Amino acid sequence: MLLDQNRTPLFEAVKYHVKRNAVPLQIPGHKHGHGLSEYRDFVGENVLRMDLNQTRGIDLIWDPTRVILESEALMAEAFGAADAYFLINGTTSGVQTMIMSACKPGAQIIVPRNAHKSIFNGLILSGAEPVYVQPEIDQDLGIVLGITESNLASAIQKNPRASAVLTINPSYYGIAGHLNQIVEVAHQHGMPVLVDEAHGTHMHFHHGFPVSAMQAGADMSAASLHKTGGSMTQSSVLLLNKSDYFNASYVRKVLNLTYSSSPSYVLLCSMDVARKQLATRGEEILGHLLDMLSWAREEINGIEGLFAPTCQYFANNGPFYLDETKLLVNVHQLGLTGYEVEELLARDYNILIELADMYNILAITGLGEQRKYLEAFIHALADIARHAQGRKINKIQSIQFNPVVTMPPREAFYRNKKPVALEQSAGEVSGEMIMVYPPGIPLVSMGEIITSDIIDYIKKLKEEKCTLQGTADPKVEYVMVIE
Known part of the structure; x- marks a missing residue:
């Protein structure tokens, strides 16, 4: 039986509580904004009254049994998923949960080299070891496109002990590959497919977009409802398909490892309403x-x-x-x-x-x-x-990243490090990520050898005043390398 997508169980429960105007002898300490009057005067009183914490009659996000469970069921149905989990730490927490659910320490996971930093952080938390697939590059536009099913098949053949595939749908630039075929290739080899769908929440709700992760049969996806789905910043959703590889209760346990015990009901309610709007x-x-x-x-x-x-x-x-x-x-x-x-x-x-x-x-x-x-x-x-002056700009060819990984990211994260001048770092093993942000894709990640090509590329980017992040030295004159 189809659920009524016009319902917003969590939002209705919170609105009811606000109307009750109960005496708030509990946290948060601003007490309906009376203790934060300057902020309240700007954003409005209702926002502060919705800022609740484990209030009677309103569900708990880490063990939902009432209105949050109902709202998550509505979210799952809207996306064609079996289960949905509200995220209040952005899609980052969803990506990390997917990796930790699929990979035990030491397991291999196939990922595109143009992965977002949250994926690399997920590798550190899980102890998984990356197997990189090189994405295609459009040299005319100077952007990374994505991986192909043939490149994925080759990576699987070369790394038969890999336990999962993680892909991106779509990229920051909106580029999507043939996700149906990518899922088919992975499943043929007995591997679950995880999808970083941070920029693709909306794609499920109109036929004019690339196929969504759930439509393509992916096992799990993490979607930034706040980026393209209409909810407030920091609110996202983790989606679990009907899958032979994952158990819903285990995924919840993994997610609870990083959940806040004080979620924002303001964010959660925005997801409830955003889902209603998308679905209807x-x-x-x-x-x-x-x-x-x-x-x-x-x-x-x-x-x-x-x-x-x-x-x-x-x-x-x-x-x-x-x-x-x-x-x-x-x-x-x-x-x-x-x-x-x-x-x-x-x-x-x-x-x-x-x-x-x-x-x-x-x-x-x-x-x-x-x-x-x-x-x-x-x-x-x-x-x-x-x-425009029409001056000539020399094109910097996007380099193919073929990293030499000397140790897993988790091991590199905990190893002792020392600073070395960028100019002298060729051949050293990086102890940090160096990335252009946005979009947050590492040029070199921790545990990888720094090459002269990467050094030259970073220098050219610095000359053009690109925003480089991830390094202890904000000017990237020095990089931290493994001792």
Whole structure:
């Protein structure tokens, strides 16, 4: 029997409690905002009244039996999953739970080399050892695309003791591979498939997107409901499919290892309402958004020096799929870097975008998108293009990461380290991650050998004032290496 997706059990319970106006002789200590009046005056009293902690009549997230359990069941059904678990520490905690559920210490897990740092942190927590699959790269745009089923099959053949596959759907740039085939290849070899779906929550709710993890038959996925599903920042969901590889109660136990004992009901309620909206109106809202974005791409592609790739571009150059809510614009022909365009947009037009790299900018659109936002963006790009100097920018070819892993990330994390000048670090084993953030993909991860190619690449990125993170030295003049 289908559940009523118009219901919001948790949100209704919290609203009832707020209306009760009970005497709050319990934590939190701000007592309905009376102890935080400046903040309350700005955000409103209801938000502070919803800030509850293990209140009678409202469920416990780590062992739900009432309204949270009901709301999680509604979430699972909305996504076509067997079980759903609310996350209040972002998709990071979901990714880590997936890895720890699938891998015991010392087990191998196949992951794409363009993985987010949360995956590498999951390897440290679990003690799993990575087997990397090299993603395809579009050198014209200067972006990483994704892995192919043939590359995955080769990695499985070379590493028969690997116990799981983790993949990304879609990437930060909105690029998705053939997830159906990737799942099929892994399952043929008796391996569960875990999906980092941080940027793909919405894809399940409209036919015009790449296939979602649950639709493709993946065993588990972690989705950032806050990124593209409409809930508040830090709220995500872990989804478990009908799977031969995982037990729902065990996954809950693993998740409880990192759960907070003081979850935010403000965040949890936002997920309850966001799920209702996606399930009941997602097709309508997302269809309208896709129509607007089709128009926006056409307008941008009419501006000399700019290129906003479409689904057809990636189908012809991969083939890969594109989540069109990620509005990627290549600016290289303007003679400006993506970083320079990002700065101009913020400084001169009061427009904030999601990401910039050497050659592109990325605007992420969403359920609440307004045509006036896109009009302002297009107008600003046209103005920037008119005044561009047209200087020549030497393209930095994206390097293929073929890391030499000398020890598992967990071992490297706990080993003694010493600082070495970046220029002199070739041949050393890195004791930290060095990444461009966003998107948070390591150029080198701990336990891997630093090569001269990586050093040269980092130096070029520094020259272009890219934001590098993960190192103890924020200027990346020195790196920590294993003693």
